[in-house]
Amino acid sequence: MTFGTRGDIQPYAALAVELARAGHEVVLAIPEQLTDLVPADLRTPENPSAPAGPRAPGPGAITVAPAGTHMLGLLRDVMPDLSGARDGLRTMSLMRAAMKDHLEETWRAAQCEPDVIVYHSKCQGAPHIAERLGIPAVLSIPLPFYTPTTAYPAPFFGGASFGRVGNRASYRANRLGNALYADMLSDFRQRIGLDGRVGRLQDPLVNPDGSPVDVLYPYSRHVLPVPPDYPSTAHVTGYWFLDSPADAVLSRDITDFLEADEPPVYIGFGSMGFGKGAEDRRAAVLEALERTGLRGIVATGWGGITPGAAADPRVLVIEGAPHDALFPHCVAVVHHGGAGSVAAGLRAGRPTQVVPFLGDQPFWGARLHELGVGPEPVPPRRLGRSLAAHLGQLVGTPAYARRAGEVAAGIRDEDGTAAARGILERIVDRWG
Template identity: 40%
Template sequence: MRILVITVGSRGDVQPYVALGKGLQSAGHDVTLATCARFRSFVTDQGLAYGQLSDDILQLLDSAAGRAAMEDTTGVLGAVRTNIRLARQANPINRRLLADAWATARQAKPDLVVYHPKVLAGPHIAEKLGVPVVLALPVPVSVPTGDFPLVGLPELPLGRWYNRLTYRLAGAGYRMYDGMVNTFRRDTLGLAKTSGAALTTRLPDGRPIPVLHGISEHVLPRPADWPGHAHLTGYWFLDDAARWQPPAGLVDFIEAGDPPVYVGFGSMAGRDPHRLTRLVGEALRRAGVRGIVATGWGGLAETEPSDTIWHLTQAPHDWLFPRMSAVVHHGGAGTTAAALRAGKPSVICPFLLDQFVWGRQVFALGVGSAPIPQRKLTPQRLATAIRTVTTNADIRAAALKLGRSLAAEDGVANAVARIDTLLRPAG
């Protein structure tokens, strides 16, 4: 069967879908993965066919205005301000993404569409082609629950009604794009106008769109009030350790002493990566540990080398993290999952949105320190957290135990099995 997988965003929005695409391909399907042009070689190097989408969304997020807006996403007011700041610039970007997704679909001729919720065209393309559709995502934002509020909104002691209410706010935020999506349906796809077009949750016949979450139940227990069409499959890991040759200097540094602490914030740095880098260096010094500082995605800046800090452009997490004593990171879903599977305790310094969720969850599971929001990050706070996770035997034991559970789980295979049931002829 031909399967089109569509996703947009940063590498964290792409890598899990590449892993899923490879799993589908190994199961005998013909897979095209459509995403931003920046990731073309990443997709093709993994042996998948590539479908081109605009890079405009990444350019916006990389801009000064985008970085400033994304710093202001905590709480209701922050989320509202961010939407207002970015909406005007996002409108032409989303129109182009709608057109690009349809152009790719016409070429791929899929029998099934798997899409990230940022790709507004996904369910409408499937409706036009008359094929099944699956919403797939690494963050629990699309299925309401009373167990926890919508990602990005505060946890308040108001009970389950409040938590469920927060998911309605997501629909309200998407409504600004309803007109655009309905225009796309009418003018490009020849489909009728529909209610809630930008956040479609149901198929044309009224059944709910199946939702696959690339999350482990060992980390986020499945909410009891989730309906049957929502699934937790386990994480979608893309393992690259066997394909990667580490620099000799990196190996020598790791083996020259006690296991170092990894520090990396992906592309998250706010407006001053140099300030954050100086803070990290001072924290490592105060904690009395060696560090590997990841600079490859722009979140941290490279400084002069030293005997105690190694600057790393990039390395597969499945190779690097097992060799660390702890992992300090921003709390992105993929980095969090990789650290947990490696059995290493985390210090999460969240910048925005779901990063706060994973920070709280890691602390609640006893496999890391209390999260330190980046706005409250100081050398002393970070040093204290690093000392805690590298010396506390209970935290280290809990992280090791959870890592073994995750290592035994095959989230990609579970997701592929779910998708295969949709493609299986009835009866």
């Protein structure tokens, strides 16, 4: 079970593919808009929207169970028109209604006699569903968000350190995830036949019986080393990559642009940005490319940058493209620092400039600079003043490219989905 934009779903689709190709039966609960992430040769043709929920697929197959379709539609409709956090608060009632739908959808998806549930932390009904079914629930998120450590603070605090004691204490904030939805989750528990209410500060790393929750962290230890104080239930597996199909190709306008001259810089902020600042970001990006004389591919996403062709023939503006196919053709990449974009850029061995907007993005931006693969992060509000200088550093510093290549070699030696599969198989065997 996972929810979010394409970058949030894609790693879990990769895990589903790994499990199916190893002969396991998989139900993947995701928004209908992203069903295409599952390869057609593995996807079952049956209707997962039937009232009884999806039947268990055959070995080596994946059933896509729609979950979060309404919620993702709201995000896509609303986000480009938001001007900031205040506008976001006004959508809270809409999102709460969609969250209720999502809880019911994930409950229906689980009516397939599963052995284990793997869930992104946004799928808050999952541990309650697992408790009701008497099976293990394995939490998963592609950043070190839950397990306390003295090595660094919880990622939502950025890249600063609070000292050993302060770093570990910062993870208590993760219990606030239930605060907004405790009443809704308590009602959901009653709906599916469970007793007890959800505490507003309930520890997400403790099962109802008091045992520790296993957590899969799909990022690379070559990007962020595993802290020595991590328990055995915290599993850093390596990234979960879902490569584009072998017959997939970049669009003709992209390939023509790539073949016309030297490799470009990629610049894109995905679904970030709140649309009312998109025009300013577009102006800052185009000006920085002009001042540095660099060729650029600018991806507008849905809300990050205002779309429309650039007047400069050395700049191609696109809506988006598969990162695994495009990034190897670029000299460097500039993005918002989402976990998926970070993974794709580093796997391609490309120097990286992070422009963090929110959440864990400042953490990854600081980490990539510390790792030596790019300059310090640039806040979005400073793009107009700073982006040109940072682009010059990004492309003109050979050490960044050299270090990015070293990190890429380590990442390519990992097989994150296979490691996760082995962990899940052991958890199920232990549970049984």
